[in-house]
Amino acid sequence: MGTKTTIYDIAKALNITAATVSRALNNNPKISNETRQLVLEMASKMNYEQNKLALALKSGKSFNVGVIVPRIDRNFFSLVIRGIEEELNKFGYHVIICQTHEDPQKEKENIETLLNTQVDGILLCTTSNVNTTSLNNLLKKMNIPLVFFDRRMEMKRVNSVVINDFEGGYKATKHLLDQGCRRIAHLAGNFLMEIYKERFLGYKQALLDAGISFSEDYVIRTKSSLVDGSRALKDLLAINPPPDAIFSSSDFAALGAIQELKKLNIKIPDDFCVVGFSNEPFTRFMELPISTIDQSPLEMGRMAAKVFLEQTNSNQNIKMEKKVILDPVLKIRKSSLKKG
Amino acid sequence: MGTKTTIYDIAKALNITAATVSRALNNNPKISNETRQLVLEMASKMNYEQNKLALALKSGKSFNVGVIVPRIDRNFFSLVIRGIEEELNKFGYHVIICQTHEDPQKEKENIETLLNTQVDGILLCTTSNVNTTSLNNLLKKMNIPLVFFDRRMEMKRVNSVVINDFEGGYKATKHLLDQGCRRIAHLAGNFLMEIYKERFLGYKQALLDAGISFSEDYVIRTKSSLVDGSRALKDLLAINPPPDAIFSSSDFAALGAIQELKKLNIKIPDDFCVVGFSNEPFTRFMELPISTIDQSPLEMGRMAAKVFLEQTNSNQNIKMEKKVILDPVLKIRKSSLKKG
DNA sequence: TTGTACGCGTTATCAG
DNA sequence: CTGATAACGCGTACAA
Numbered sequence: 001m002g003t004k005t006t007i008y009d010i011a012k013a014l015n016i017t018a019a020t021v022s023r024a025l026n027n028n029p030k031i032s033n034e035t036r037q038l039v040l041e042m043a044s045k046m047n048y049e050q051n052k053l054a055l056a057l058k059s060g061k062s063f064n065v066g067v068i069v070p071r072i073d074r075n076f077f078s079l080v081i082r083g084i085e086e087e088l089n090k091f092g093y094h095v096i097i098c099q100t101h102e103d104p105q106k107e108k109e110n111i112e113t114l115l116n117t118q119v120d121g122i123l124l125c126t127t128s129n130v131n132t133t134s135l136n137n138l139l140k141k142m143n144i145p146l147v148f149f150d151r152r153m154e155m156k157r158v159n160s161v162v163i164n165d166f167e168g169g170y171k172a173t174k175h176l177l178d179q180g181c182r183r184i185a186h187l188a189g190n191f192l193m194e195i196y197k198e199r200f201l202g203y204k205q206a207l208l209d210a211g212i213s214f215s216e217d218y219v220i221r222t223k224s225s226l227v228d229g230s231r232a233l234k235d236l237l238a239i240n241p242p243p244d245a246i247f248s249s250s251d252f253a254a255l256g257a258i259q260e261l262k263k264l265n266i267k268i269p270d271d272f273c274v275v276g277f278s279n280e281p282f283t284r285f286m287e288l289p290i291s292t293i294d295q296s297p298l299e300m301g302r303m304a305a306k307v308f309l310e311q312t313n314s315n316q317n318i319k320m321e322k323k324v325i326l327d328p329v330l331k332i333r334k335s336s337l338k339k340g
Numbered sequence: 341m342g343t344k345t346t347i348y349d350i351a352k353a354l355n356i357t358a359a360t361v362s363r364a365l366n367n368n369p370k371i372s373n374e375t376r377q378l379v380l381e382m383a384s385k386m387n388y389e390q391n392k393l394a395l396a397l398k399s400g401k402s403f404n405v406g407v408i409v410p411r412i413d414r415n416f417f418s419l420v421i422r423g424i425e426e427e428l429n430k431f432g433y434h435v436i437i438c439q440t441h442e443d444p445q446k447e448k449e450n451i452e453t454l455l456n457t458q459v460d461g462i463l464l465c466t467t468s469n470v471n472t473t474s475l476n477n478l479l480k481k482m483n484i485p486l487v488f489f490d491r492r493m494e495m496k497r498v499n500s501v502v503i504n505d506f507e508g509g510y511k512a513t514k515h516l517l518d519q520g521c522r523r524i525a526h527l528a529g530n531f532l533m534e535i536y537k538e539r540f541l542g543y544k545q546a547l548l549d550a551g552i553s554f555s556e557d558y559v560i561r562t563k564s565s566l567v568d569g570s571r572a573l574k575d576l577l578a579i580n581p582p583p584d585a586i587f588s589s590s591d592f593a594a595l596g597a598i599q600e601l602k603k604l605n606i607k608i609p610d611d612f613c614v615v616g617f618s619n620e621p622f623t624r625f626m627e628l629p630i631s632t633i634d635q636s637p638l639e640m641g642r643m644a645a646k647v648f649l650e651q652t653n654s655n656q657n658i659k660m661e662k663k664v665i666l667d668p669v670l671k672i673r674k675s676s677l678k679k680g
Numbered sequence: 681t682t683g684t685a686c687g688c689g690t691t692a693t694c695a696g
Numbered sequence: 697c698t699g700a701t702a703a704c705g706c707g708t709a710c711a712a
């Protein structure tokens with residue numbers, strides 16, 4: 001009971017050799033139905049279970065895939081992971097979770113230990129915004145599929161699944177323009193990260209396309225937090241003329257701004273419109289639901305998994321790259337929907 | 341480049357044997373400093389990295405731990421997982437994630453494949469409310485540590501980390517009584533699950549301790565959803581006399597009820613108080629923040645990990661059981677806080 | 681159809 | 697201090 005039964009154990013019990021047992025268990029045609037039955041019965045009788053570890057060592061395939069995210073308890077990432085897990089699970093893969101907490105050093109460590117564990121692939125939402133050459137070299141040396149999701153690094157021959165953040169910024173801003181807003185401010189993220197830069201560029205382009213002049217003063221750098229959002233709003237209202245709308249790269253900052261607007265008795269959406277980004281659950285549940293951009297995280301996870309599967313199943317010699325770009329979906333809610 | 345360097349490769353390069361290389365790499369005292377240096381240099385030069393798979397096969401320890409949850413994209417579970425990952429990561433363990441989607445069959449499958457993968461332990465939030473004997477047998481046969489968290493099964497010699505759900509129900513109800521509410525209803529979960537039954541029993545006991553008669557009519561079975569919450573509220577208001585407060589086993593149902601109350605122009609908290617359960621993020625962000633019970637998910641995850649570590653590090657012969665019961669924390673917010 | 685022998689990469693035991 | 701050898705559990709050429 002203490003130790004698990006191996007094919008050797010059941011071979012001994014049947015007075016045959018382990019090789020034969022292995023063949024019987026793996027539906028190898030080169031075996032008689034008679035012995036196959038015998039083996040199968042004895043196997044279930046002895047509660048035999050294949051040791052995937054030994055198989056992995058032998059075959060070089062572990063059926064484990066590493067997934068690296070900044071933080072698992074962010075709704076967006078947990079949904080991506082769910083998508084990944086569900087898709088990979090169909091094909092017998094397991095998902096190993098790692099967190100970086102936005103620390104590039106931790107990201108590197110995670111990759112290294114995952115490689116030691118002999119994962120069959122790595123799905124990575126990178127937090128290394130700067131072109132960390134050491135990480136770059138590490139990734140290039142990998143001889144297993146690598147798939148970036150949500151955030152990617154510019155590299156040759158790399159797979160990625162992202163949303164069109166530019167389009168997201170554009171759609172949100174265009175929507176605000178359509179609502180009649182003319183002085184639209186932007187709560188921006190860290191421009192060292194491509195996603196935030198793209199959202200900003202989309203915002204800017206929408207303004208230009210509408211013939212609205214763009215002002216640096218209306219762009220406030222904020223972290224993804226309530227306090228930063230409310231602080232940014234105060235700064236914006238101090239400008240002359242003050243803005244009449246905000247497109248925020250973060251739902252949390254958007255909420256902070258909204259809370260501040262309410263304190264000041266500024267009517268939303270009549271006098272001020274707000275659109276956030278990410279479709280955090282709370283944006284939907286508010287008394288004043290917040291308009292936002294949905295990033296289809298579940299779909300993103302599934303796609304990332306599919307890209308990995310394609311890569312891993314394709315001929316190893318053909319190193320191809322696959323870039324999937326998902327379309328952002330604008331969720332129009334009360335915070336930006338004027339009646340008239 | 342295509343294939344990874346092994347200790348055998350570096351042994352050949354140094355004209356020594358693989359065993360010596362292994363000793364040098366593992367700080368085995370029985371080796372000269374000279375050769376140790378030589379090996380270390382050559383190892384880094386050849387970009388050697390230990391193959392944990394081979395080590396796992398040899399040592400019988402994979403440093404992988406399986407974590408099974410109903411759904412990873414529930415805020416509560418993602419926080420528990422985060423706690424688990426962070427604690428286990430300190431000691432070199434990796435976390436493999438599995439989801440059951442509340443399907444007992446899937447739970448069983450997950451356990452079986454995890455065992456095949458040779459995980460060193462399983463941390464399980466069970467979804468098998470009924471005493472599934474087949475699962476029970478499976479778990480008993482395991483010769484690796486098993487730790488239940490949040491939801492447990494009654495078994496001999498088993499470890500668990502849960503919160504005191506009875507106390508949670510009691511605290512929430514007691515708080516409503518303290519606010520002056522006298523006709524307190526309960527939105528209940530599935531009583532086949534211990535956690536929901538306990539919350540209900542805590543609610544009932546608080547009423548009895550306050551000398552308030554308990555009525556079955558005030559207990560409505562609801563799923564954890566907005567629509568169920570609003571439907572339940574309508575049913576409750578049809579009763580004579582209608583309740584003046586709700587303790588809900590679910591934040592989502594609580595929100596559904598609140599939305600319905602607002603539609604009916606019933607003032608919260610003046611004329612009606614509501615307390616939920618789980619401390620979902622949105623409860624804090626609402627214009628009318630919702631009182632709720634916090635389950636300390638991060639702490640629960642860390643504790644579950646610690647219990648596993650204790651078990652796995654202790655003498656295998658001593659099979660002990662450890663039950664950790666965390667105290668629920670009442671978060672009092674506007675939805676239940678009367679001014680006067 | 682079955683048995684033999686070997687290798688996956690590592691560590692541990694036993695000689696030397 | 698170092699080398700040779702076995703073992704972890706499995707699959708698979710090769711030989712019988």
